[in-house]
Amino acid sequence: MNDGIFKKEWLTEVLEAQSRAYTPYSNFNVGALLITEDDEYIYGANIENAAYPASICAERTALVSAYANNKKKFKAIVIVTDAPGPASPCGVCRQVMKELCHDEMPVYLTSKTGEVIKRTVDDLLPLGFSGKDMD
Ligand SMILES: O=c1ccn([C@H]2C[C@H](O)[C@@H](CO)O2)c(=O)[nH]1
Numbered sequence: 370m371n372d373g374i375f376k377k378e379w380l381t382e383v384l385e386a387q388s389r390a391y392t393p394y395s396n397f398n399v400g401a402l403l404i405t406e407d408d409e410y411i412y413g414a415n416i417e418n419a420a421y422p423a424s425i426c427a428e429r430t431a432l433v434s435a436y437a438n439n440k441k442k443f444k445a446i447v448i449v450t451d452a453p454g455p456a457s458p459c460g461v462c463r464q465v466m467k468e469l470c471h472d473e474m475p476v477y478l479t480s481k482t483g484e485v486i487k488r489t490v491d492d493l494l495p496l497g498f499s500g501k502d503m504d
C-alpha cells in the first residue's frame with residue numbers, strides 16, 4: 370500500500386513501538402507510531418495496570434507523550450496489534466484523536482503481516498463531539 374504518504378519503514382517502527390507494550394493481564398500487545406510534521410517518531414504502547422481501568426492504550430500513550438514533549442502537529446498515526454488482521458482503535462482513543470489531531474489525519478490500521486488500511490480521524494468518529502460543539 371502506498372498512497373504517496375505512507376512509508377514502508379513505518380511498519381518496522383510500529384513493531385518496535387509494540388515491543389514496548391506492558392500487558393501482563395491481556396497479553397494483547399498494541400503499538401502506535403505517531404509521525405510528527407517534522408517526520409519525528411513518537412512511540413506508543415499499551416501499558417496495563419492491576420487495577421484494569423488504569424491501563425492506557427497505545428494510541429493515547431503516543432499522543433500524550435507527544436504533547437508532553439511539545440509536539441502537537443502530526444502527519445499520521447500507525448497502529449498494529451496482535452490480532453491476525455488490522456484492528457481499529459477503541460472509542461476512547463477515537464475521542465482523544467478527535468481532540469488532539471486534525472480531522473483528516475490518516476490513521477493507518479496495520480497487521481504484522483503487512484496489511485495496511487487507511488482511515489481518517491473523521492472516518493473513525495463521524496459527527497464526533499469536540500470543543501466546537503460548545504461554542
Ligand atoms: O485500540 C486499542 C484497543 C486496545 N488496546 C489495548 C488495551 C488493553 O491493554 C488491550 C486489550 O484491550 O489492548 C489498545 O492499546 N488500543
Ligand SMILES: [Zn+2]
Nearest residue numbers: 426458459462
Ligand atoms: Zn484505546
